[in-house]
Amino acid sequence: MKEKKTNCGVYKIVNMLDGKIYVGSSISLKNRKYEHFRALRKGTHKNKHLQNAFIRDKEENFQFEIIEEIKRYTDKEKLKEELYIKENYWMEKLEVIKEGVCNHDLGYNMNPSSKSSLGIKRSEETIEKLKIAQINKMTVEFKLKLREYNLGNVASAETKKKMSDTQKRIGNKPPSFKGKNHTEESKQKMKDIANSRAKKIINLTTGEIFSSIREAEKKYNNRHIWKACKDINITCCKCKWSYYNENKDG
Numbered sequence: 333m334k335e336k337k338t339n340c341g342v343y344k345i346v347n348m349l350d351g352k353i354y355v356g357s358s359i360s361l362k363n364r365k366y367e368h369f370r371a372l373r374k375g376t377h378k379n380k381h382l383q384n385a386f387i388r389d390k391e392e393n394f395q396f397e398i399i400e401e402i403k404r405y406t407d408k409e410k411l412k413e414e415l416y417i418k419e420n421y422w423m424e425k426l427e428v429i430k431e432g433v434c435n436h437d438l439g440y441n442m443n444p445s446s447k448s449s450l451g452i453k454r455s456e457e458t459i460e461k462l463k464i465a466q467i468n469k470m471t472v473e474f475k476l477k478l479r480e481y482n483l484g485n486v487a488s489a490e491t492k493k494k495m496s497d498t499q500k501r502i503g504n505k506p507p508s509f510k511g512k513n514h515t516e517e518s519k520q521k522m523k524d525i526a527n528s529r530a531k532k533i534i535n536l537t538t539g540e541i542f543s544s545i546r547e548a549e550k551k552y553n554n555r556h557i558w559k560a561c562k563d564i565n566i567t568c569c570k571c572k573w574s575y576y577n578e579n580k581d582g
Contacts, residue, residue, distance in 0.1 A: 339361045340411075355423045359415070428440075531545070533557070537571035548573075
């Protein structure tokens with residue numbers, strides 16, 4: 333296959349003040365450099381991390397450097413595949429990507445994998461490399477669980493605890509009060525609140541009478557009517573409220 337060396341390969345944009353970098357690849361490094369800096373000067377660069385740093389630290393502190401040049405293949409699919417592999421290699425090598433996640437302490441990249449893979453028909457060798465890379469991105473807890481599963485072992489108590497702790501961190505369930513003992517004082521407070529909300533109340537402004545605070549809150553779509561019932565000086569829904577005394581004259 334005919335090959336020729338061209339201005340094609342992997343590059344990085346370096347912030348000379350703090351050493352942070354952006355890694356990318358292109359079939360035309362010269363054009364890509366121009367495109368990056370034109371967008372950065374206009375303030376329209378798609379990478380917001382890089383754009384904000386460029387505005388803050390000024391253009392003179394950013395440098396475009398070629399990391400590795402590759403040969404331009406006449407086969408465009410092979411060229412795209414080579415760029416994809418090289419760019420992902422250097423992102424991990426320079427630790428812009430760490431354990432499958434963007435490392436914003438060292439880099440500006442916002443995607444943990446090269447986008448140049450779009451439309452590529454990958455070879456079997458490349459697919460196998462990607463599978464291995466994906467496996468290496470697993471969390472320690474998941475690797476341990478998978479290992480024990482493959483060995484046919486029952487998960488250890490330590491593993492179960494780690495899995496349980498992880499679930500608690502990411503779960504949306506409210507905290508459980510099962511097994512907790514309330515003091516007599518807290519029990520009485522809860523009873524008082526429940527009883528007060530079950531009493532009849534009256535809207536002093538309109539004269540409406542409700543069998544409970546809950547009924548009034550539902551009608552007025554407001555959950556703070558109880559505050560107005562406790563204090564005559566407070567208004568809610570532009571009305572005055574009070575607990576209703578059936579035995580009171582008038």
